[in-house]
Amino acid sequence: MDETRFQLTRGDAVAWLRTLPDESIDLVVTDPPYESLEKHRAIGTTTRLKHSKASSNDWFEIFPNDRFAELFVEIYRVMKRNSHFYLFCDPETMFVAKPVAEAAGFKFWKPLIWNKQRIGMGYHYRAMYECILFFEKGKRKLHDLGISDIIEQPRINGGYPAEKPPQVASVLIGQSTEPGALVIDPFMGSGSTGVAAVGLGRNFMGNDLCEEAMLITRQRLLEAGAKESLGAPEATPHSQLGLQM
Numbered sequence: 001m002d003e004t005r006f007q008l009t010r011g012d013a014v015a016w017l018r019t020l021p022d023e024s025i026d027l028v029v030t031d032p033p034y035e036s037l038e039k040h041r042a043i044g045t046t047t048r049l050k051h052s053k054a055s056s057n058d059w060f061e062i063f064p065n066d067r068f069a070e071l072f073v074e075i076y077r078v079m080k081r082n083s084h085f086y087l088f089c090d091p092e093t094m095f096v097a098k099p100v101a102e103a104a105g106f107k108f109w110k111p112l113i114w115n116k117q118r119i120g121m122g123y124h125y126r127a128m129y130e131c132i133l134f135f136e137k138g139k140r141k142l143h144d145l146g147i148s149d150i151i152e153q154p155r156i157n158g159g160y161p162a163e164k165p166p167q168v169a170s171v172l173i174g175q176s177t178e179p180g181a182l183v184i185d186p187f188m189g190s191g192s193t194g195v196a197a198v199g200l201g202r203n204f205m206g207n208d209l210c211e212e213a214m215l216i217t218r219q220r221l222l223e224a225g226a227k228e229s230l231g232a233p234e235a236t237p238h239s240q241l242g243l244q245m
């Protein structure tokens with residue numbers, strides 16, 4: 001098998017996506033910092049949103065709901081035909097994100113549930129699950145039609161803020177790509193999507209605003225045996241897009 005490669009960029013997610021060619025990406029798995037976090041911050045249900053002395057990353061910036069339109073248009077543009085997009089999403093933001101993604105061209109299938117198996121915070125029934133919105137561009141079959149829409153995997157406590165276990169992304173990547181595919185995460189945080197991707201022999205391109213995210217992700221991906229520096233992704237040739245040259 002060819003060695004797996006990765007490339008990391010620091011910047012705004014939408015600005016980064018704009019640098020990628022049309023129809024060049026096999027899969028997008030991402031986890032933006034939702035505006036709804038501000039509400040939890042305000043009522044103090046989550047202590048990790050406060051300043052942490054142990055970290056230079058006090059808490060990351062939120063990505064406002066009114067930027068979803070530009071984000072989903074760019075994600076749709078860079079994805080190859082017949083590919084999938086998974087969006088980690090809290091149950092509140094799901095109602096806002098779904099119609100905006102549909103307006104960008106995506107077919108929405110359903111929310112998958114990540115069952116974190118351990119109880120979390122909250123004053124209005126304590127949180128134990130998160131949604132993962134499952135979108136499609138064109139038509140693509142999942143590899144294993146026997147996999148449930150509930151993914152069981154314990155939450156990570158005390159890691160990078162909102163860190164996801166790579167095992168969750170592994171299910172999504174295994175279902176929706178072939179080995180050697182190019183997976184991206186425009187809000188990569190500690191790089192869990194990348195760890196899952198390279199662990200399955202897929203290539204990874206990640207982006208984040210925060211320097212700490214770059215350092216953590218780079219270290220994790222090198223430890224996983226991936227090589228840094230991936231050539232620019234190739235656009236689907238115009239002949240395959242059915243365009244007149």
Ligand SMILES: C[S@@+](CC[C@H](N)C(=O)[O-])C[C@H]1O[C@@H](n2cnc3c(N)ncnc32)[C@H](O)[C@@H]1O
Nearest residue numbers: 012013031060162163164187189190192209210
């Ligand atoms: C919820 S965290 C991602 C956590 C990640 N899934 C993990 O497992 O570690 C969201 C990330 O988005 C980054 N971020 C916030 N605003 C951004 C923006 N406009 N563009 C790119 N990244 C951004 C934050 O720095 C943070 O690392």
